[in-house]
Amino acid sequence: MKLKIWLICGWVIGGAGGLGAELGFTVVPDEAERVVIVANANDPESVELARFYADERRIPRANIFAMDLPLGEEVSWRQYIDQLLTPLQRWLIEQQWIEAIEMDLMDDVGRRKLSTAGHRISYLVTCRGVPLKIRADPNLPSDAPTGMSSKLRTNRAAVDSELTLINRSETRRDGLVGNPVFGKSSLGLFEGDSLVRVSRLDGPTYPAARRLVTSAREAERRGLIGRSMVDIGGPHAKGDEWFEEAAEVLREHQWKPQIHRAKGTLPATARADGVAIYLGWYAGKINGPFGLPDYEFVPGAIALHLHSYSASSLRLQDGGGWTGPFVARGVAATVGNVYEPYLEFTHHPHRFIGALLAGATLGEAAYYALPALSWQGIVVGDPLYRPAQVSLVEQWDQIAELPPRSAAYLILRQLEQAVVEEVASEDQLATAVNGFKRYPNLALAWKTAELEASRGEKAAAVARLGIAGFLSRVRVDEWGLMALIAEQLQEWEDPAGSFKVWQVLLDQPLTDAVRKAWLPAAIETARETGRYSVADWQRDLRELQPKPPPEGSN
Numbered sequence: 001m002k003l004k005i006w007l008i009c010g011w012v013i014g015g016a017g018g019l020g021a022e023l024g025f026t027v028v029p030d031e032a033e034r035v036v037i038v039a040n041a042n043d044p045e046s047v048e049l050a051r052f053y054a055d056e057r058r059i060p061r062a063n064i065f066a067m068d069l070p071l072g073e074e075v076s077w078r079q080y081i082d083q084l085l086t087p088l089q090r091w092l093i094e095q096q097w098i099e100a101i102e103m104d105l106m107d108d109v110g111r112r113k114l115s116t117a118g119h120r121i122s123y124l125v126t127c128r129g130v131p132l133k134i135r136a137d138p139n140l141p142s143d144a145p146t147g148m149s150s151k152l153r154t155n156r157a158a159v160d161s162e163l164t165l166i167n168r169s170e171t172r173r174d175g176l177v178g179n180p181v182f183g184k185s186s187l188g189l190f191e192g193d194s195l196v197r198v199s200r201l202d203g204p205t206y207p208a209a210r211r212l213v214t215s216a217r218e219a220e221r222r223g224l225i226g227r228s229m230v231d232i233g234g235p236h237a238k239g240d241e242w243f244e245e246a247a248e249v250l251r252e253h254q255w256k257p258q259i260h261r262a263k264g265t266l267p268a269t270a271r272a273d274g275v276a277i278y279l280g281w282y283a284g285k286i287n288g289p290f291g292l293p294d295y296e297f298v299p300g301a302i303a304l305h306l307h308s309y310s311a312s313s314l315r316l317q318d319g320g321g322w323t324g325p326f327v328a329r330g331v332a333a334t335v336g337n338v339y340e341p342y343l344e345f346t347h348h349p350h351r352f353i354g355a356l357l358a359g360a361t362l363g364e365a366a367y368y369a370l371p372a373l374s375w376q377g378i379v380v381g382d383p384l385y386r387p388a389q390v391s392l393v394e395q396w397d398q399i400a401e402l403p404p405r406s407a408a409y410l411i412l413r414q415l416e417q418a419v420v421e422e423v424a425s426e427d428q429l430a431t432a433v434n435g436f437k438r439y440p441n442l443a444l445a446w447k448t449a450e451l452e453a454s455r456g457e458k459a460a461a462v463a464r465l466g467i468a469g470f471l472s473r474v475r476v477d478e479w480g481l482m483a484l485i486a487e488q489l490q491e492w493e494d495p496a497g498s499f500k501v502w503q504v505l506l507d508q509p510l511t512d513a514v515r516k517a518w519l520p521a522a523i524e525t526a527r528e529t530g531r532y533s534v535a536d537w538q539r540d541l542r543e544l545q546p547k548p549p550p551e552g553s554n
Contacts, residue, residue, distance in 0.1 A: 038050075038125065039066045039129060040067060074135050075134055076137065092121075100115060124196050127201050132314060133158055134156060140155055140173065142174045158378045177373045177374045179370055184368070185360070195367070195373070198379070199381060199383035204328045212327060212381050222406065225395065225409050225413070226297075226406075228250050231259075239306060239343060246354075249354040249357065254392055254413070256417075266288035268289055269289075272289035273477045276298045286325040302356060303322075303333070322334075323380055341377060345371050357387075358388065361386050362387075412447055429452065432451050442485070446481060470500070495528045522537055
């Protein structure tokens with residue numbers, strides 16, 4: 001099902017605030033001490049993850065509540081209320097996380113009403129093993145407000161989104177509730193009409209869920225380093241506007257994005273090396289270069305793919321949408337939807353990335369960007385993660401302490417910024433050449449060759465890219481870049497160098513679809529250079545073509 005736009009005339013949800021709004025996210029001194037962690041006592045890995053996270057962030061272990069919960073991602077409303085909501089709410093009151101008095105009154109599904117006076121929870125973190133979503137129950141009476149569209153009168157929801165209202169006296173089951181902090185960076189953690197910000201540590205495997213924490217911590221120590229990508233060209237103009245704004249936000253924060261505007265998602269052959277930030281839409285299942293086996297994002301990576309069911313499951317390595325597969329591939333901060341949210345009520349990508357780059361934590365940014373609560377959206381990652389904690393200047397000062405690959409991508413980002421600041425081309429080239437000598441890297445070779453060619457040093461540029469033909473193993477995320485290098489060498493009239501690069505690339509464990517896409521160009525280069533490989537490659541291409549049906553078959 002395609003993600004739908006649903007605009008409700010006359011009903012305003014959330015706050016204003018646009019691209020030029022002044023964002024004012026501040027550090028809360030005791031933020032970590034006020035994190036509450038929820039685990040499933042019937043899942044040993046859930047409890048272990050909770051303890052690991054608490055120790056890593058110096059959260060008191062007393063803040064962990066291991067609950068007797070069902071196993072599985074989806075629960076009924078009865079299970080949610082009886083086994084999760086009610087005991088958690090009672091524990092939070094007993095432990096004085098929530099200042100409230102339980103009343104004798106209950107609603108029509110057994111939720112006890114509260115008289116509340118506030119809370120002191122910075123973030124509520126659900127760990128892998130805690131149910132993900134509540135299935136629709138058509139037998140429950142509707143409690144949707146008068147005038148709400150029938151399209152929104154569903155009681156299916158994300159568990160985490162329902163828990164954001166755990167401190168409210170009155171809650172709703174059908175439809176959604178406006179988020180009081182949407183677009184309002186001036187509100188602190190304990191303001192916003194009793195909202196409790198909820199995030200989740202979850203993924204296809206326990207190690208992947210644990211890496212959400214370690215990856216975020218690594219990026220906070222060294223800074224977020226890599227490239228940014230924005231995939232525009234979805235089914236609705238409004239979404240495309242958001243992603244165009246997101247691209248502009250990235251430029252303002254010195255992240256020059258690689259942009260794909262064609263309809264459909266990025267092809268599997270696209271360049272996708274060293275990705276630290278990815279924003280895009282619109283496909284039901286992870287695909288393109290990110291769907292390739294063993295693809296990995298850089299430490300601390302931020303990713304958002306807008307789709308109706310991007311988080312329908314977090315347990316599948318390659319299915320269940322995008323959110324779970326993102327976690328499996330090393331993303332540290334992401335969001336998603338467990339059921340159909342309708343476009344207007346998803347996380348707005350330009351607000352999400354704008355807040356993160358302005359200094360917000362993941363927990364702050366996600367709720368700044370989300371218009372609706374008691375709905376379908378979830379946040380996955382350590383809510384304390386602050387990706388902009390180390391500035392670009394501070395990263396540059398510490399470049400000698402970085403791993404070589406990170407250092408190369410940091411130089412690459414500095415070179416992109418030098419173009420914006422109109423630094424003299426000879427100075428740019430000197431930085432690139434010296435950087436490449438110290439930190440040899442394919443991406444830096446590509447940029448250095450580009451600068452050399454722009455200054456008329458074509459022979460140097462050809463020699464620079466020619467190194468790719470002497471590699472043996474190529475990282476999966478660099479496959480697309482290798483193809484670009486082969487094509488560029490061909491364009492620069494070096495078919496022999498191009499052939500060597502194609503030969504290296506085709507020796508990698510490519511998927512059939514990617515191999516089929518690249519073989520025609522490789523065959524053309526082999527034919528031009530008179531290489532014996534042309535016959536083998538032609539045979540490979542024939543074998544990859546669809547087989548005609550047997551004669552007489554229907």
